[in-house]
Amino acid sequence: MSTAKKEYKRITVKSLIDMKKNGEKISMLTAYDYTMAKIVDGAGIDVILVGDSASNVMAGHETTLPITLDQMIYHASSVIRAIDRCLVVVDLPFGTYQGNSRQALDSAIRIMKESGGHAVKLEGGAEIEQSISRILTAGIPVMGHLGLTPQSIYKFGTYTVRAKEEEEAQKLKEDALLLEQLGCFALVLEKVPAKLAKEVAESLSIPVIGIGAGNGVDGQVLVTHDMLGMTHEFNPRFLRRYLDLYKEMTGAFESYITDVKSGDFPNDKEQY
Numbered sequence: 001m002s003t004a005k006k007e008y009k010r011i012t013v014k015s016l017i018d019m020k021k022n023g024e025k026i027s028m029l030t031a032y033d034y035t036m037a038k039i040v041d042g043a044g045i046d047v048i049l050v051g052d053s054a055s056n057v058m059a060g061h062e063t064t065l066p067i068t069l070d071q072m073i074y075h076a077s078s079v080i081r082a083i084d085r086c087l088v089v090v091d092l093p094f095g096t097y098q099g100n101s102r103q104a105l106d107s108a109i110r111i112m113k114e115s116g117g118h119a120v121k122l123e124g125g126a127e128i129e130q131s132i133s134r135i136l137t138a139g140i141p142v143m144g145h146l147g148l149t150p151q152s153i154y155k156f157g158t159y160t161v162r163a164k165e166e167e168e169a170q171k172l173k174e175d176a177l178l179l180e181q182l183g184c185f186a187l188v189l190e191k192v193p194a195k196l197a198k199e200v201a202e203s204l205s206i207p208v209i210g211i212g213a214g215n216g217v218d219g220q221v222l223v224t225h226d227m228l229g230m231t232h233e234f235n236p237r238f239l240r241r242y243l244d245l246y247k248e249m250t251g252a253f254e255s256y257i258t259d260v261k262s263g264d265f266p267n268d269k270e271q272y
């Protein structure tokens with residue numbers, strides 16, 4: 001396996017498969033708006049995920065279930081206007097693809113046409129096989145998502161680690177293989193034991209991108225607002241915080257309020 005890092009002018013689904021072949025890890029972060037996407041893309045990220053976590057992070061919902069297709073299209077089109085290099089993957093929200101492959105295709109086409117996104121992501125394995133196949137027939141790249149799938153939170157009951165038991169681990173391995181065979185270009189594995197995730201990544205030729213799935217996979221994804229420390233109430237073990245923006249921003253807002261109240265802002269140079 002070569003470790004030389006190839007330069008990619010523009011990341012495509014094929015670039016990600018090449019990265020796996022070359023042993024280069026894939027970096028992925030979420031973004032939901034123009035300004036954040038511009039910074040994340042400019043920093044050199046490989047993939048931006050317009051995640052349905054926008055439902056939590058941007059809209060303040062407790063789960064990802066309420067976000068609509070129209071809202072995902074709004075977020076994705078804002079991101080697309082910002083980026084020059086990265087691949088943009090857009091989540092199909094809850095209720096827009098499960099059980100009905102025609103509806104799944106229509107939803108994916110709306111995302112591609114109206115937002116300009118490059119690929120879609122769907123949660124689930126065998127139970128959504130027909131939806132995935134039908135979307136793929138339209139030439140739309142599909143990323144899978146297994147393990148903790150937040151759209152099924154009411155079935156799971158909690159956000160704890162998935163597939164710790166043999167039966168669920170076996171189903172996950174079968175689903176991962178199925179997603180590869182159907183033609184998915186990559187797969188997210190969320191909150192599963194590191195050993196299982198490594199085994200899955202090694203058994204597939206498509207990249208496996210982990211979140212809370214250890215270091216034996218082909219890439220990592222985090223929610224940007226979490227890794228920047230803006231959402232300080234969320235503290236899973238897998239989360240590495242690169243900044244404490246909650247503290248930094250609070251300090252900046254407090255200084256601004258003080259300056260306005262005291263009449264210090266604006267000063268002579270800050271007016272016309």
Ligand code: KIV
Binds near residue numbers: 030049050053211221
């Ligand atoms: O919606 C999202 O942000 C996601 C990631 C956590 C993988 O699906």
